Amino acid sequence: MNETSEAQRHAQKMVKKKAARDKIMATKTGQKGLIIVHTGKGKGKSTAAFGMIIRHIAHGMKCAVVQFIKGGMATGERDLIVEKFSDLCAFHTMGEGFTWETQDRVRDTEMAGAAWEKAKSLIRDASNSMVLLDEVNIAIRYGYLDVEDVVRFLENEKPEMTHVVLTGRNAREEIIEIADLVTEMELVKHPFRSGIKAQQGIEF
Numbered sequence: 001m002n003e004t005s006e007a008q009r010h011a012q013k014m015v016k017k018k019a020a021r022d023k024i025m026a027t028k029t030g031q032k033g034l035i036i037v038h039t040g041k042g043k044g045k046s047t048a049a050f051g052m053i054i055r056h057i058a059h060g061m062k063c064a065v066v067q068f069i070k071g072g073m074a075t076g077e078r079d080l081i082v083e084k085f086s087d088l089c090a091f092h093t094m095g096e097g098f099t100w101e102t103q104d105r106v107r108d109t110e111m112a113g114a115a116w117e118k119a120k121s122l123i124r125d126a127s128n129s130m131v132l133l134d135e136v137n138i139a140i141r142y143g144y145l146d147v148e149d150v151v152r153f154l155e156n157e158k159p160e161m162t163h164v165v166l167t168g169r170n171a172r173e174e175i176i177e178i179a180d181l182v183t184e185m186e187l188v189k190h191p192f193r194s195g196i197k198a199q200q201g202i203e204f
Contacts, residue, residue, distance in 0.1 A: 042185030112144035137168030
C-alpha cells in the first residue's frame, strides 16, 4: 500500500469515527452540578481538583476551597489563589495537620466540624459554581465527620448547578454511591519509597 492510499484510508476511517462520535455527542444535552470524588492511594487527587478550581477562575466563575486536614504550611495553590484570585475563590484552610501530627482527636473533630459548617455555607451559596472539599474523605474515614450527614446534605441541600469535589483516600461507599464522577488514583511508583521527601512545586 502506497502512502497516498494509506492516507486516504486513514481519512475515511476518521470521517466514520467523527460521525459516530458526533452522533453520541448530540444526545448529551443535559447539565447539572456534579458530585465529584477523587480517591485512591495514588498521588494527584488534590492536584486534579485544584486544576478544576483554576479552570473556574480562568472562566471568571466563582468558587471556593475548604481544606479539612492540611494545616498552616504554605502551598503554591493556596498562595496563588489567595494573593491573585481571592475575588473569585474563597480559600479556607480549616485543619491543623494530619492526626498523627496533632495527636488530639477531640481537637481534630472540632476543627473538622467547623470546616464542615463552613463548607455547607459555601455550598448553599448558589453563586459558587464549585466548592472543593479537600481531604474531606480523610476526615470522614477517621470519624471526625458523620458520613450520613455529609450524604444527606449533598443530596438535599446542594444547589442544582453547584459542583462539589471531595478528595482524599478511602472514600466511603456511601459517598461513591451518590457521586456523578469518581476517579481512583492508582499508585504505581512513588519517590517517597526511594527516600525522596515532599518537594516544592510537586507536593506543595
